[in-house]
Amino acid sequence: MSSPSPWDINRERMVEEQLIPRGIHDEATLRAMRTVPRHLFVDDAMASAAYGDHPLPIGSGQTISQPYIVALMTQALALKGHERVLEIGTGSGYQAAVLSRICRKVYTIERIDALLVRARKVFDRLHYHNIISRIDDGTAGWPDEAPFDGILVTAGGPKIPEPLIEQLADPGRLVIPVGDQFLQELQLLEKTKGEIKVRTIEYVRFVNLIGTHGWSA
Numbered sequence: 001m002s003s004p005s006p007w008d009i010n011r012e013r014m015v016e017e018q019l020i021p022r023g024i025h026d027e028a029t030l031r032a033m034r035t036v037p038r039h040l041f042v043d044d045a046m047a048s049a050a051y052g053d054h055p056l057p058i059g060s061g062q063t064i065s066q067p068y069i070v071a072l073m074t075q076a077l078a079l080k081g082h083e084r085v086l087e088i089g090t091g092s093g094y095q096a097a098v099l100s101r102i103c104r105k106v107y108t109i110e111r112i113d114a115l116l117v118r119a120r121k122v123f124d125r126l127h128y129h130n131i132i133s134r135i136d137d138g139t140a141g142w143p144d145e146a147p148f149d150g151i152l153v154t155a156g157g158p159k160i161p162e163p164l165i166e167q168l169a170d171p172g173r174l175v176i177p178v179g180d181q182f183l184q185e186l187q188l189l190e191k192t193k194g195e196i197k198v199r200t201i202e203y204v205r206f207v208n209l210i211g212t213h214g215w216s217a
């Protein structure tokens, strides 16, 4: 076996120092966070900071989320492996890549063309072929492919978009930051036997969810 690269060492340190002490315990989530090369999802100039405990800019005024938040949102979906998951806000593609290691298929929507073009190149390079992506307003969901076992929104909106609740399978879990443009509650919505329960799992600060069922541009 070859010895670990500096990237592998940084990634392991990220898991041991940032994720496990903060309560990330789901084995599948930890495995994916240990596997996906986060440094490939940021510009070369920022690669050395990729495993730091913070978000990073990815261009077009957007960000790749802090590793802990990616892990927390992933863990909240409680994936077992058979699921089809919808992500709104592809951004760098990192969150979709993490999801793709622990579910059957990921559908991801981004509204900014340049970001999706770059993310797709990384998916191809890594041979992550179970990620399907498109440019659109993700607040309307992806009706043709619904229902989804899990939905993850990686931008903050004023409320949970109704189309996403409709497109969530039963049982299903939806994770979304909801609040004003400065601070949001990370909400977990669970649909079970027709019943909907929503609880807050963390306080977060995300970029805006812009669209018909989000903020106006």
Ligand code: SAM
Residues within 6 Å of the ligand: 062, 063, 064, 065, 088, 089, 090, 091, 092, 093, 094, 095, 096, 109, 110, 111, 112, 115, 136, 137, 138, 139, 154, 155, 206, 207, 208, 209, 210, 211, 214
């Ligand atoms: N998941 C991303 C990652 O792993 O890098 C982080 C995404 S960034 C915090 C939020 C993204 O949501 C931005 O790229 C932004 O353009 C996108 N976004 C905002 N509103 C959107 C919408 N209505 N539909 C699709 N994407 C949207």
